[in-house]
Amino acid sequence: MPRIEDIGAFNNVRELGLAKLVPSVPRIAIGMGTCGRGNGAEGIYHAFAEMIERSGVDVYLTSVGCFGACHQEPLVNVRVPGNPLVMLRQVQANDAGRILHDLQAGNITHDLVYCKIEDWDHITTNIRYGHAYPEIPAWSDIPFFKGQRKIVLRNCGLINPDDIEEYIAVGGYQALYKALIDGRPEGILEQLKASKLRGRGGAGYLTGNKWEFLSKAKSDQKYIICNADEGDPGAYMNRNEIESDPHSLIEGMIIGGYVMGATEGIIYVRAEYPLAVHRLNRAIAQAREYGILGENILGRGFKFNLQLVEGAGAFVCGEETALIASLEGQAGRPRPRPPFPAQHGLWGKPSNINNVETWYNVAPIVLKGPAWFTETGSAKSSGTKVFSLVGKVRNTGLVEMPLGTPLKTFIYDIGEGGAVGRAIKSVQTGGPSGGCIPQEMFDTAVDYESLAQLGSIMGSGGMVVMDEDNCMVDVARYFIEFTNSESCGKCVPCRVGLNKSLRILNRITTGAGTTRHLDILDELSRYVRDCSLCGLGQTAPNPVLTMVRHFRQEFEDHIVSRRCQAGVCAELALSPCENSCPLHMNIPRFLQLYKENRLEEAFESIIMDNPLPCSTGRVCQHPCDKRCRRQTMDDSVNMREVHRYIADNILLSDKFEPMAERIAGRKLEPTGRKIAIVGAGPTGLTAAFYLALLGHDVTVYDHMPEAGGMLRFALPEYRLPKAVLRREIELIEHLGVKFVFNSRIGFDLPLNELDDRFDSVFIAIGTWKESWVYLPGTELKGVYPALPFLEQVSKKAPVQLGRRVAVIGGGNAAIDSARTALRAGSEVTVVYRRERKDMPAIEEETASAEEEGAKIMFLAAPHRIIGDAKGNVRAIEIEKTKLGEYDSSGRRKPVPTGEILRFECDSVILAVGETVDLDFAKASGLQIRDGGRIEVNRFSLETSRPKFFAGGDVVTGASNVSNAMAYGKQAARAIDEQLMDAKRWDNLFRTVEYEQRPPDCPSDSRRHKPHELSAQSRVGSEEEVVLGLTPEEALDEACRCLRCDVKVVSVR
Amino acid sequence: MAKKTISIRIDGELVNAVEGQSILEAARASNKTIPTLCFLEGLSSVGACRLCMVEVSGVDRMLPACTTPVQDGMSVTTTSPKLARYRRITIELLLVERNHVCAVCVSNGHCELQSMATSLGVTNVRFAYNYPKLPVDLSHPRFVLDHNRCILCTRCVRVCAELEGAHVWDLTNRGIHARIISDLNQKWGEAKSCTNCGKCVQACPTGALAEKGKAIEEMVKSTENISTIMRRRGVEA
């Protein structure tokens, strides 16, 4: 190809390129970025090439860069002449045949379709592909692309990066041509300044000003440098930009050279990006060949040379003075500024350094003008920014958004929320130099200033999303480990300070932290930030500072209770299941003991961890399943059912008496201390069990006529038979616990009296007060709040339920009410305002309710209840809702649509939440927190009144049985420690010997489900529905456990 | 061409300074002390120890006095509770980084790190000691390099390169693993470029570089000559 020296030649090349971009034959383009290749794009390319050659069909096969949707790779785009470009996703090499076949027939392979592009705005030009295929969604209708504005990525994934002609076809090098013809570099500088473009490498310095410095510098030689040393973990936008569209970078730099009066340009790329290096080299060679680089560019007399230097990938070389040192062949260590590179840069000459992405914005600004550019983005941060959205979101990839877009748009709209249905906790922006932003602050706009205000930075655009499975202490540790190992070692704060921080974080994550460590960490981090020599050290503490600020509780959990909720810090957990269990039951131990045929010992292991094993075995939400490692093979171990099986076999059999004796035999010497527990629900019973074992004299008070709390009066018989619960309570009585019923705290039981008579008081009352919704018609006859309704039924008191019942709510109380109503012979409809996946009720229970005939209406909220003349319920009006914005719980808010449905019914049960009745606590010296809960110390459970402790629902609000029990356990330990001024807790537990080896071959059965009564036989009966496992199944289930608790295996 | 004289404020007091001077030079010229460790008069400044951090009004970050040039009208604060806290941390970190056991050190009583710790009131350290295992290079006939006592100030590197012109010393490795090396990571005794002049020993603020045969407390050093020669060179140039 001859050099381009005039506009005619330029246009010729353009025509040649267009013939390849929109050929008159079908075109197939394979996405061949590093991401596509990693997913097998090369194999696909070869499959097509071979097939085309074999069949001799007239199809134009080519490769393109990456279109950004990493989660859909490999992408292949196909086009029939005259029709839109269609993107196919997750293509396999063996799809090649049918794609080709379809294409020849003028068809699109429908099951692979992702989206179509009818016309594309390359900014520098428009390409019209054609209009057709109404059934295929346009690219901009795909959630992942909605709202994206591709300026930097204008050509990525659409043109062949190895072909300069295609670049010219989409308007490439036009801006350069225009600049050279106009011959007014000052004019371009003015445009750039007016565009308010800011450096995209992180610091956000105004590019126009930076260019002005260099253009004013007087020197025989000046350098312009492109910083492509992208080293943040999780960031890969620069790599993709270069791989997909190298010429845009070259064009930006030539214009830069022209404006700043430099004739030498250097691109510093990390050697870890071989494909980018390869494509850039090729692009530079092509540009030279076409007369766009070198002497007399485009025949306009300007000279500019471009050179590529590979850096060895030290993170610190992203810092400009270190980068210059590295270019000069020295070790990559920063030096103090001033002097700034614009005065004293490479080889002592004035130099300008800009990030890759900054250069990509140059050509569009030159061509379209600053006014066009500032239309996008926010007032102080104009234009767009490319982000790599990675981590725990469903859709990952490169996202180019206008600056100022709120974080939640990225995470919930583009990313479509949590990857596996887990709640998202935070997002880390700016990589190891950035900070962590908690979910509550996702309204924050993504621009330089807003992020800085939160202690984070935009950085080069990394966005790592984290969910509840990420431990923030560990994440902080990870980033410090990174910066510690990347520190150049020159200055003391960064070299020693980060190392010290890392050592402290290592201690915290292994359970050896102290509260003093937190203060030291904070002071040290500020010191490193304020005193370090270069940007690496100055920003390295950001992750720690923001995480300690926003997630202090997590740090405290690691330090004080030596717990890692996320289950990441291995030293702090026995096994994933133990860690997820609120009671921290040693699950692998009882499974193993049972496997060894040691039923009694297995039971003892269970009951010492969990004093209500039959009840929890039936109604626990079983969070233990959530992180069970067996899931990586098939499905989690059904631990709850095994522990129910073991517990039933002891407590509900003739083994009860001897076992009760055995447990009572563990009691420590009487201490003579008297403890009152208010509330005989799960929390109170658990505390009573342990406090009695610890040798204290325990009395439990309750306002009900019997013990058990919600378990007794809110849970229907068919889920938890009263006789089963009775047995568990008998065991606790056997330990010497006294019960006093029908006494309500504050009325029959004045607090001062408790104070006088007891050494400690533990308040563990439940959420018996119904929260009331404002709904017209709640005063009508036939409207019941759920809890009193369930309570009446459990007391066998008569309730007048009509034939048709509506239940409002989606929690366990709603489902229990629905199933109870079904058993009373009613027709039931449950009305819930969100979607099924948002329901707080246990999944299996919801499914059972449906099996039994309950109807569930999702996305519907009650509007009003309508009564007849006698004041009885006659009908209910329901307003349909639709999902709106994401709220702070990460779920989408239901918003009313105005569409009203009416259906006839005779009763309405309201299960919209419960609270604690705290009237007694007023003027009692107990501090109340907003939302009506008693304020306690998170770890000791002490209230503001000496001697008084509180735990369970009364401090958390309505929760579930295992969480409530965990509070009882924690309280028993804390109360004993305070009363006795000694750590006696561990004396309760005995060590047992059992096999400490993972099974050679765990059972390969799938998870066993418990047997159930059939749906027909259970409605209309009170009988227990879930029957449990058979002995064989229980054993087999125990044999499925992988024994994650065994950490060191001796090799035999 | 005579350099322009400007005036700046140091701790409130108006003093004269010469354009191109660092804050540290200006301060010392008017008899103000700012603690330093990596700075050695006459050698280039590298800003490595960060002990000389000062506050400059109107600048929201602290700045190192040794590498920040003075500007007309600048107002510098050299002591504040925050600066004192930070300087303390610097000394603490240097003390825990390697193995500084003063009681058995040749430089005990003549060590800049030790005297800096005393003058800054560092009587205890709040961080755990790292206790790294580091070698001692005894290969040179006249001198010793004990990595346990090195604070990586690079004064030896600079004096050797800038005054002696031999460039024996350099830094290797990154971060906490950074270490002083002679020639191409050879033993000092085998380093061909070493002229045995001993300037690095005199420049070293601690007992890391010392003369052989000196017992505990006997290694007295002087940096006076180095500074004088360099000062004279500056005038000649």
Ligand code: SF4
């Ligand atoms: S495999 Fe066993 S030890 Fe591991 S999480 Fe599952 S039940 Fe627990």
Ligand code: SF4
């Ligand atoms: S050997 Fe001495 S002069 Fe050289 S870096 Fe270490 S402490 Fe500084």
Ligand code: FES
């Ligand atoms: S004396 Fe200024 S940084 Fe060391």
